[in-house]
Amino acid sequence: MTTAERVPKDKITVEGLTGDAAIAHALKQSDVDVLAAYPITPQTIIVEDFQRFAADGEVHTKVIPVESEHSAMSACVGASAVGARVATASASAGLALMWEILYCAASMRMPIVFTVANRALSAPINIHNDHSDGMGMRDSGFIQLYCQSCQEAYDTTIMAFRLAEDHDVLLPVMVGIDGFILSHNVERVEMLPDDAVRKFLGVRVPVQPLDPKNPITMGPLALTDYYFEFKEQQDRAMWNVPKAYKKVEAEFKKLTGRSYGMFEEYKTKDADIVILAMSTMGGTAKTVADVLRKKGEKIGVIRLKMFRPFPAKEIAKAVGSAKAVMIFEKAMSFGAVTSPLALEVKSALYDVEKKPLVVDFVVGLGGRDVPPETFVQGIEKTKKYLGKGKAPMYETLGVRK
Amino acid sequence: MSEKFDEIPMAGNIIEPGNAKRYKTGGWRAQRPVHSPENCLWIKNGTCGRCWIFCPDMAVRLIEKNGNRFYEYDYDYCKGCGICANECPTDSIRMESE
Numbered sequence: 001m002t003t004a005e006r007v008p009k010d011k012i013t014v015e016g017l018t019g020d021a022a023i024a025h026a027l028k029q030s031d032v033d034v035l036a037a038y039p040i041t042p043q044t045i046i047v048e049d050f051q052r053f054a055a056d057g058e059v060h061t062k063v064i065p066v067e068s069e070h071s072a073m074s075a076c077v078g079a080s081a082v083g084a085r086v087a088t089a090s091a092s093a094g095l096a097l098m099w100e101i102l103y104c105a106a107s108m109r110m111p112i113v114f115t116v117a118n119r120a121l122s123a124p125i126n127i128h129n130d131h132s133d134g135m136g137m138r139d140s141g142f143i144q145l146y147c148q149s150c151q152e153a154y155d156t157t158i159m160a161f162r163l164a165e166d167h168d169v170l171l172p173v174m175v176g177i178d179g180f181i182l183s184h185n186v187e188r189v190e191m192l193p194d195d196a197v198r199k200f201l202g203v204r205v206p207v208q209p210l211d212p213k214n215p216i217t218m219g220p221l222a223l224t225d226y227y228f229e230f231k232e233q234q235d236r237a238m239w240n241v242p243k244a245y246k247k248v249e250a251e252f253k254k255l256t257g258r259s260y261g262m263f264e265e266y267k268t269k270d271a272d273i274v275i276l277a278m279s280t281m282g283g284t285a286k287t288v289a290d291v292l293r294k295k296g297e298k299i300g301v302i303r304l305k306m307f308r309p310f311p312a313k314e315i316a317k318a319v320g321s322a323k324a325v326m327i328f329e330k331a332m333s334f335g336a337v338t339s340p341l342a343l344e345v346k347s348a349l350y351d352v353e354k355k356p357l358v359v360d361f362v363v364g365l366g367g368r369d370v371p372p373e374t375f376v377q378g379i380e381k382t383k384k385y386l387g388k389g390k391a392p393m394y395e396t397l398g399v400r401k
Numbered sequence: 402m403s404e405k406f407d408e409i410p411m412a413g414n415i416i417e418p419g420n421a422k423r424y425k426t427g428g429w430r431a432q433r434p435v436h437s438p439e440n441c442l443w444i445k446n447g448t449c450g451r452c453w454i455f456c457p458d459m460a461v462r463l464i465e466k467n468g469n470r471f472y473e474y475d476y477d478y479c480k481g482c483g484i485c486a487n488e489c490p491t492d493s494i495r496m497e498s499e
Contacts, residue, residue: 107412108412109411109412170411207411208410208411208414208416215418216414216415216416216418217414217415217418218412218413218414219412219413220413220414220415222413226409226413227413229404229405229406229409230406230409230412230413232406233406233407233411233412234412236406
């Protein structure tokens with residue numbers, strides 16, 4: 001973890017990679033000690049590619065082909081407990097089966113990197129993208145980073161280890177890519193040389209590993225008298241994330257010239273309407289903003305990368321003087337006041353004196369395409385709501401009704 | 402038990418082996434065993450001791466001092482499971498609500 005220097009161009013490998021393959025390459029270079037996973041679409045290629053690297057002797061990772069995702073995350077917790085650098089991958093139903101152990105991983109403070117190709121939950125069974133699985137694990141204590149491009153997936157996976165293993169943090173990180181939209185689409189990816197990644201990440205220094213020479217007990221019973229204090233510790237660790245994340249990103253930027261921030265702001269300064277979306281929808285939103293700006297409409301975009309911890313103050317500031325924030329999100333919280341992302345944004349804006357109107361659209365469930373036209377429809381509706389001065393708490397868009 | 406969140410090890414890890422002794426589980430008890438010496442075989446002739454054998458928390462104390470025998474419970478660790486009362490052949494132990 002020395003001061004990094006920009007890696008010269010001739011040392012960088014450029015390849016056309018799917019989002020899954022980009023993550024597999026990042027894991028390969030991250031000197032992972034143990035990877036335990038169970039295959040599930042659309043994450044499969046991550047582990048498939050990684051298994052090939054292992055079989056070909058390109059990595060010295062112990063790959064554990066477990067019998068279920070519940071076991072996958074359990075094996076990860078065990079390996080992480082002895083001080084190993086650990087990764088796994090899953091999606092949808094697989095992620096749901098991990099649910100119990102997700103909480104263990106986070107509360108036992110295991111810095112596991114968990115790459116997820118976000119996919120809809122059953123029923124009906126559906127293999128395509130939405131964010132139901134990510135939002136389902138929302139309160140598990142994982143840090144959540146959602147990526148827009150294959151390059152970002154590669155970069156974020158590498159950075160995730162540094163963030164997770166930071167001694168002020170020690171929490172697992174979910175790195176999310178949109179299933180199929182990113183996991184199976186080929187994009188240009190610049191890859192660092194192995195030694196640069198190795199130097200950037202260093203070797204994990206565990207704080208309290210399981211060690212027969214110095215025996216300790218992990219995950220014991222804590223009831224009414226101590227449990228709450230451990231949750232206080234965990235919560236505080238989560239709020240150390242923004243500072244640690246900025247530090248990791250700054251160093252990564254020195255190496256590559258690339259950084260993403262907790263969220264990306266695009267033409268928001270003078271925007272009347274700010275579109276707020278996560279993952280690949282951010283790309284479409286930026287194109288929509290460009291086209292509409294040519295027609296004289298002041299549209300900006302915030303593409304949120306870090307959902308947990310939620311950068312509330314920063315978002316409230318970034319939304320600034322806009323008249324409306326139009327949220328596009330791919331998850332529903334049945335029976336909730338509004339949908340997960342809007343819940344956060346509305347809470348973030350509660351103490352702001354001059355609040356923009358928050359308009360929430362649930363889109364793209366089960367992989368339903370969200371083309372630029374849907375954004376334009378949303379913007380037209382938002383303008384109408386601005387005229388009336390109020391909007392529904394949320395509504396669906398792009399569904400036959 | 403008065404330690405604040407930053408005065409205890411991370412994530413509930415027990416970094417000092419054997420410290421379960423310091424965890425007084427007597428607080429879990431809903432019923433407490435009460436001993437009456439009249440028919441107790443330990444008091445009578447120093448035999449039996451079934452309660453001592455079966456107690457899962459080593460909370461039964463059979464004491465012998467200067468030829469006299471005494472009987473007591475360590476209420477710091479007795480969880481009130483009632484095994485001693487169940488095993489007693491002379492019904493010398495009864496469970497009373499806390």
